[in-house]
Amino acid sequence: MKDAAYERVKLARDNHRPTGLDYIKNIFQGFMEFHGDRCYSDDPAIVGGIATLGKNPVTVIAIEKGHTAKERSYRNFGAPHPEGYRKALRLMKQAEKFGRPIICFIDTSGAYCGVGAEERGQGQAIAENLMEMSTLCVPVISILIGEGGSGGALALAVADRVWMLQNAVYSVISPEGCASILWKDSGKAETAAASLKLTAEDAKSLGVIERILSEKELGKKEFYDRIRTLLVKEIKTLTNDFDLVGNRYNRFRSLGVSAVVKE
């Protein structure tokens, strides 16, 4: 069982998995990419823009890791800077203004740790997304497609529905980080992975996600078609929700309540 969780971590990190842009290209039509946060720069680790889903326009945002060595380095291995989160928020606010549903694809080991990221307010950028996403008055669906690394992933996951690929992982800290802090031994990552309860099944049983997406025919047409059908259906449901923002509040409000005991 210990190995099973860490195997998932390895699968989630696998270079051959479809990345954010693969999902965008195969699920939506006519994706138009928009760049920049209007403050500092354009972060290639986050891709966003508008596209058509079925018959309707939607805003799509994805953390992109890239496939080749060159792409991966250009995308900063999918570790966004504050400007990436600010671009995402700008596009979400734009979606809200024009009544477009928002779909986010998440795949990151975490928000980038670097001097520039700190100087430009990595914490503040994530905090602002968490706050603002909680009251967006359009449907938001976030899908974890690979790694869901802590605050850097959550910054795009304050959604009405959060789904996870079968072999994606979602965690408060990397198993290596956890092992090195708790046991001063990053070699105990396997034990940490099992203890952190980071698999899709764990996340579902904790109530953190609503749905696990099968990886049958991963990357094939059938795979993307299946996700498209689910998205179209779910957006329809959410569009008819008259208390969308209230329900989103309650969704997060209830998390962790059962872990709290009263004396």
Add this chain to the structure above:
Amino acid sequence: MALIKFLKPKNQLEEGGRTSAPVQRDDGEPEKNCPNCHKDIPISRLWANDLVCPCGYHFRVKARQRIQMITDKDSFYEMYSGLKSDNPLNFPGYKNKIKTVRKASGEEEAVICGVATIGRKKCCLFVMEPYFMMGSMGSAVGEKITALFEYGIEQRLPVIGFTVSGGARMQEGLLSLMQMAKTSAAVKRHSDAGLLYIAVLTDPTTGGVSASFAMEADIILAEPGATVGFAGARVIEQTTRKSLPKGFQKSEFVLEHGFIDSIVPRTGQKRYLAELLKLHDGRAIL
């Protein structure tokens, strides 16, 4: 208007490490060595100065001591004191760890919440506890802070929060991470209701707390020399293999980069907060 004195940020503070042992009246030792100026300071003198060394170094303060320093005498009424985290993931070693911490700190959890008056103005107050797993945020911390903001909305009260935290509590896994979203949503509701929220960042305010409610206040203040940042400095150094700029992630550095409103030394905080509460008292003229 009362003049509020600002201390010039002192760069020499940035080099000093922090002591780990709490300074208490009954410590039994007559003096405490300051890690900044390396002088032995009599405990009674430190106490008379809100645990600030004459050189300007701010010692860490236990949450209850801070509440005494900041609120009007006997005005603090504690809320949600019985709430504490269980071991939802059966995380190895967590049960024993938290038991030890509870015994050593005398607190059930890493945050104390309630209502109080400061300069005779009523407000909701939360103060995080550095001596409880360094203010780590688990389900109970998130629940208590969320409930306090909700109470603030209900009673139309401002919220003042003193943050100190290493981040989310990893022993509660994803549930800890979710507290970032949960508290942020409550802050947003409080803000949308037109109510004031002031955060005072104390040493250290990092990780998940810096990426949620610490950075979401209308007015963000910090103590001199406090570490404020998202990623740990050591992790950044290891990742980038570059040496860090001088004063990196200290409150003076964060102020310079535009992320906090002001640095307020501890000895002036009560007056400063009372003044802010007074200025926000009453409705805006529409």
